Amino acid sequence: MPTPLTPDQLQALGYLSTCSVANAIETFETRLRNEGFCGRGVRAVFPQQKPVVGYAATVKIRCSSPPPEGHNYLEHTDWWSEIQKQPGPRIVVIEDVDSQFGLGALVGEVHANILKSLGCVGVVTNGAVRDLPALEAIGFAAFASRIAVSHAYAHIVELGTPVEIAGLKIESGDLLHGDCHGVISIPAKIAAEVPAVAVRMMARDKEVISLCKPDGNVEDLRSAIRKFRSAPV
Numbered sequence: 761m762p763t764p765l766t767p768d769q770l771q772a773l774g775y776l777s778t779c780s781v782a783n784a785i786e787t788f789e790t791r792l793r794n795e796g797f798c799g800r801g802v803r804a805v806f807p808q809q810k811p812v813v814g815y816a817a818t819v820k821i822r823c824s825s826p827p828p829e830g831h832n833y834l835e836h837t838d839w840w841s842e843i844q845k846q847p848g849p850r851i852v853v854i855e856d857v858d859s860q861f862g863l864g865a866l867v868g869e870v871h872a873n874i875l876k877s878l879g880c881v882g883v884v885t886n887g888a889v890r891d892l893p894a895l896e897a898i899g900f901a902a903f904a905s906r907i908a909v910s911h912a913y914a915h916i917v918e919l920g921t922p923v924e925i926a927g928l929k930i931e932s933g934d935l936l937h938g939d940c941h942g943v944i945s946i947p948a949k950i951a952a953e954v955p956a957v958a959v960r961m962m963a964r965d966k967e968v969i970s971l972c973k974p975d976g977n978v979e980d981l982r983s984a985i986r987k988f989r990s991a992p993v
Contacts (some may be wrong), residue, residue: 762948764815764847765935772955773813778941784958788950797944798903799927802886805895805902807940812881812901814851816934817843820918821856821887823864827913836916840878842932845920848879851901851936855923856887862905864912869894876900884936884943886925903943 765773773781778797786793819839843850852875854866867875867883868891875883882901883889888908895902905926922931928945930936935946946954971981 776958778939778944780958781937784954790947798942801905802926804940811939813937814849814881815846816853816930817846817850818853818923818932819916822858823912823914824858842919850880852883853930854885862888864914865890865908866914872900
């Protein structure tokens, strides 16, 4: 496992938007530009919240089918230990593997409070979350495809295995960044360098934007665009 980032490095990432993080990652050419982020279907439930950064702790769940016996599945508390294997801060990543994903929600008021006590800052799922006012009140970030009324028959079927959320393949320990735009993974080998590159790119963007005036010179704008595209970051 790669060495976790320092608190200062994590804080620097937390000041950035996912868009700025994506722009910076592109300059390293470590992956294709159409990879590494959640696609359509997963959105920020609380888009006004600040960006969150954390290491993934993965689980797979099902919600649609009742247990063979009794009314409820047994509480699967082993996942709390699995979560604590990852460095903090942590983001729980839940793949709902039902064909009708999002019918029920594993994370609501109770589980959000449990997860927060375990050092988690949010949840990412292709399924659903619920109890939104309670989650928002404790500052627990949520990225999901649906909002659910019930937990239905939510239960964990796998712990710590690779998952896929809206096209993004995630393994436990992957570094994730999320905000109002969505969720992106940050390759471990460049994570420490991303903030500095992002800040330099944002400064360049501001220079270009400063030329965007009703009475501005279009040729100056073209020149600035050519300059920034050809110059190293």
